[in-house]
Amino acid sequence: xxxxxxxxxxxxxxxxxxxxxxxxxxxxxxxxxxxxxxxxxxxxxxxxxxxxxxxxxxxxxxxxxxxxxxxxxxxxxxxxxxxxxxxxxxxxxxxxxxxxxxxxxxxxxxxxxxxxxxxxxxxxxxxxxxxxxxxxxxxxxxxxxxxxxxxxxxxxxxxxxxxxxxxxxxxxxxxxxxxxxxxxxxxxxxxxxxxxxxxxxxxxxxxxxxxxxxxxxxxxxxxxxxxxxxxxxxxxxxxxxxxxxxxxxxxxxxxxxxxxxxxxxxxxxxxxxxxxxxxxxxxxxxxxxxxxxxxxxxxx
Amino acid sequence: xxxxxxxxxxxxxxxxxxxxxxxxxxxxxxxxxxxxxxxxxxxxxxxxxxxxxxxxxxxxxxxxxxxxxxxxxxxxxxxxxxxxxxxxxxxxxxxxxxxxxxxxxxxxxxxxxxxxxxxxxxxxxxxxxxxxxxxxxxxxxxxxxxxxxxxxxxxxxxxxxxxxxxxxxxxxxxxxxxxxxxxxxxxxxxxxxxxxxxxxxxxxxxxxxxxxxxxxxxxxxxxxxxxxxxxxxxxxxxxxxxxxxxxxxxxxxxxxxxxxxxxxxxxxxxxxxxxxxxxxxxxxxxxxxxxxxxxxxxxxxxxxxxxxxxxxxxxxxxxxxxxxxxxxxxxxxxxxxxxxxxxxxxxxxxxx
Numbered sequence: 001x002x003x004x005x006x007x008x009x010x011x012x013x014x015x016x017x018x019x020x021x022x023x024x025x026x027x028x029x030x031x032x033x034x035x036x037x038x039x040x041x042x043x044x045x046x047x048x049x050x051x052x053x054x055x056x057x058x059x060x061x062x063x064x065x066x067x068x069x070x071x072x073x074x075x076x077x078x079x080x081x082x083x084x085x086x087x088x089x090x091x092x093x094x095x096x097x098x099x100x101x102x103x104x105x106x107x108x109x110x111x112x113x114x115x116x117x118x119x120x121x122x123x124x125x126x127x128x129x130x131x132x133x134x135x136x137x138x139x140x141x142x143x144x145x146x147x148x149x150x151x152x153x154x155x156x157x158x159x160x161x162x163x164x165x166x167x168x169x170x171x172x173x174x175x176x177x178x179x180x181x182x183x184x185x186x187x188x189x190x191x192x193x194x195x196x197x198x199x200x201x202x203x204x205x206x207x208x209x210x211x212x213x214x215x216x217x218x219x220x221x222x223x224x225x226x227x228x229x230x231x232x233x234x235x236x237x238x239x240x241x242x243x244x245x246x247x248x249x250x251x252x253x254x255x256x257x258x259x260x261x262x263x264x265x266x267x268x269x270x271x272x273x274x275x276x277x278x279x280x281x282x283x284x285x286x287x288x289x290x291x292x293x294x295x296x297x298x299x300x
Numbered sequence: 301x302x303x304x305x306x307x308x309x310x311x312x313x314x315x316x317x318x319x320x321x322x323x324x325x326x327x328x329x330x331x332x333x334x335x336x337x338x339x340x341x342x343x344x345x346x347x348x349x350x351x352x353x354x355x356x357x358x359x360x361x362x363x364x365x366x367x368x369x370x371x372x373x374x375x376x377x378x379x380x381x382x383x384x385x386x387x388x389x390x391x392x393x394x395x396x397x398x399x400x401x402x403x404x405x406x407x408x409x410x411x412x413x414x415x416x417x418x419x420x421x422x423x424x425x426x427x428x429x430x431x432x433x434x435x436x437x438x439x440x441x442x443x444x445x446x447x448x449x450x451x452x453x454x455x456x457x458x459x460x461x462x463x464x465x466x467x468x469x470x471x472x473x474x475x476x477x478x479x480x481x482x483x484x485x486x487x488x489x490x491x492x493x494x495x496x497x498x499x500x501x502x503x504x505x506x507x508x509x510x511x512x513x514x515x516x517x518x519x520x521x522x523x524x525x526x527x528x529x530x531x532x533x534x535x536x537x538x539x540x541x542x543x544x545x546x547x548x549x550x551x552x553x554x555x556x557x558x559x560x561x562x563x564x565x566x567x568x569x570x571x572x573x574x575x576x577x578x579x580x581x582x583x584x585x586x587x588x589x590x591x592x593x594x595x596x597x598x599x600x601x602x603x604x605x606x607x608x609x610x611x612x613x614x615x616x617x618x619x620x621x622x623x624x625x626x627x628x629x630x631x632x633x634x635x636x637x638x639x640x641x642x643x644x645x646x647x648x649x650x651x652x
Contacts, residue, residue: 031431032431035428035429035431036428036429036431038428039424039425039428039429040429043414043417043421043425046417046421047416047417050416051416114414117411117415118408118410118411118412118413119412119413119414121378121408121412122412122413122414122426122429122473123429124378125376125377125378125401125406126401126426126429126430127397127398127399127401127402127430127431128398128429128431299377299378299379299380
């Protein structure tokens, strides 16, 4: 069939081309929606692959936090840490969470970009449900942000975090969840904010406080009440703690330090289980994705 | 068909031609009736009515801001009409969006390609999004890219394409899912004249090859001549619909433009001596007379104001536009631009 069409230009009579290749676009349905979500997802991957500079620059900030901040503050924090555990080890899970923050948000930002440069219109006039597009976009952003996280995860050895397969897989799973929720948050914002500058300014303004309040750089115990409340309101807390919990359960340290360095999240004294903690993050991601879908369904 | 009775070019719209009667066609692919669209205070489309036959190339001609893009947006399901109905390829554009979308191809006036992807990746994206059957994707992709002469550049990033190549790729992409109607919103705007004519070569070739109806908007008179039928739209209303030939014939007069030493005096003298109503258009005293070349000798013989230059032209679509709207399309654009400039100025000072 493919070879037939190559000399199609020579075909003299009208309508011949139409007969050669019958393109009957089907009447929708789940399979079509899946294909649409799939191609939106794949586009994210293609864009990520061709944009190596972005992958490298996104790595700079977490590397600075881990090695410069981690080493510098390590001298101060050394006394409260058990022998053999460095401050770098302590902040590694938090900085790992940070490594996906910007990639996830930036992936959502491309919606605003696409709107400014017209490509969004190509997507929005397609005969597919907006839901499949938003789902594809959220999963695409989650995937590339997780890749970004995995690159940083490769540095685990420098922070004395063991390359234990169970630990690595757990962390990747948690990264994927975090990336998904962050992308969904970004996509939800992008549905409303039409200017690229405004989007970047607003998300940066929100993302940095969320990171600092998540307990990524300090333990959740012994905090003043105001900070303690804020950390528990920050959704990122609910994924940073499970990540630290996973790392610390694979370290050989005395239990009293375990309790001190990686205390669980408590709600008025009740310890929140890991599963619930991750469930909260997942539920928020799904809810924000739902809002994004509703927003994109509106017509002028 | 067109009830056009205006007797002078400088005059207003013919009283009964304010909304041209929409001729009915056999087997319409697009049919629009009583369509209006309101954006806040602004009424962009004020009750338009027309039908487009299968296989026809139908042009919407009007200055910027006349309501062309709004109409196309409604037909393409990108905007809801305030009132009225629009059916495209047998489906209602407001309530059966997906069915309409499956049957139409779109080429917008601004770029909607992902310039960070290759041409082929752009087309593949489109094929998947439109659910083109898997077996047909590769051959159809090759076919449409051959048609616009871009097959050998399929692996290049779109950012390396020239403006004309990008527009051709957009046309190819719009055809990929074999739509029944192809919408071209200002398909050649912003391109140099040579590229414009090459785009038209591709469009005409396409018409001869595929069983397709083309709906296009333009504000270039010469491009409108490529259409089977034209609707002239001004201030949100259709003022005339017909073939380019019939529209030109309806004007029936030649256009004369003269440059004089004293334009207001010349206009007064024309009215006094010949009973002709003239007006300033495009910087020249402009009027219409039957048999222009026979009128010019009389003009020189009897006219008191010194004349620097004269031009006589057969009725063109420009004259058609002028006779129906009372202004040339360029003047209409210029005043539109002025209004825009004022608006921007107001906006700026408001923010200061």
